[in-house]
Amino acid sequence: MNSVPLFSGLQPNDLLYLLQGAGHTLWLALWAIVLGTVLGFLMGWLRSVSKIGNGLIVILVDVSRSVPLLIQLIVVNAAFAAFRFPLSPFLCSSVVLTLYMASFCSEIYKGGFESVPQNLQKAARSLGMSYLQAFVSVTAPIMLRRTFASWIGIVLGVLKDTSLAAVIGYIELLRGSQIIVTRTQEPLLVLLIVGVFYFLLCYPIARLGAKVEKGLSQ
């Protein structure tokens, strides 16, 4: 009987496993970014039109910016479990990251809505547009354009923060790499691969954000 070596080297399979982890990272980030942006848009609009709405949402925003995301993940995970409604690691981290994304988005969108001149909206209304029409074709496009660079910044943050989902058991890229490291005992090589992946994902987006910001300020 052949003995099985305790540690085995890096195999092609491992790269496939890392790729799968990268897929999980992207999948989680995609949900959090899409849902978070939509929710953040609604919250930002509510905050800009209603004092009470603003007062309520500010509490959420304040907490999600002042408590480490790691703790937010653990607390929400524990809360669902404590109330006999355990969520899968993916669902739980999507919920937390969505709220996290939404609260940051609501902050820039609130400022964005308030920066659109009242005159433009009045002009649109006096052309016979309804509130909804003016909102859809005047206010929102201007607001989204102005806040695009900040939005890119938030997206980058959330992309990188998906790595924290590992603490509640979601096997994304970084957690996957740790599992491989445990078997192969080659932390440097595996971590470098992971680092290059994150960098290649984030750097172009950061460049795009910087370019847009420069273009808008001119």
Next chain:
Amino acid sequence: MNYHFQWAPVWRAFPDLLPGLIMTLELTLLSFVLGSVIAFVLAWGKSSSSRSAKGICVAWIEIARNTPCLFQIYMAYFGLGALGVDVNSFYAVLGAITFNTAGYLAEVIRGGIDGVDPRQYRAGTALGMNRRQTFSRIILPQLVPLILPGAGNQLIWSLLNTSLGMVVGLQELTGATYTAQSLTFRSFEFFIATAIIYYVLAKLVTLMLYGAARLYGGKRRVQA
């Protein structure tokens, strides 16, 4: 929907959390101070005429900003370990968060320097000041209020990032909480308590920043 909160274990474990709290504060302040010093060097190096200095500084800034902080901590802890450099988790986390903070702060500082009119250097020269005098008496006082909001946010980020120490077994506030809750499995109560502590710490930092901003007459509001 009938969960019974039990706060007694949390109160009893509170003295065990205090050393963790102190370590969190140490990590935050040390990484911020070291990071600020390095950030000034990076911001200066990025506009340096020496290609190699510029390359190193740009690489530092871009890697720090475009990879997760958790990855940087793993790199400092497991990666350096593989190279034969034996670092304990405290220095690994301190090093990684300093690396991260320096990268972000360098951009904040560069933004501030861009915000001050470069013609003031020439004006300073015309008044008979040398470059160092111009920087410390003319540019720096204008730089401080420009940098303060960004630097303040970064200080809060450093505080929140120290919680990642738990992942490499460091007994800072989050790590200490994790250890304490593992004795009673009251993880929900324990982490709510820790969340409140972090919240209060972040608010204290914000208050300090308001004070600093008033002191320097900064007009921009400090966020977070």
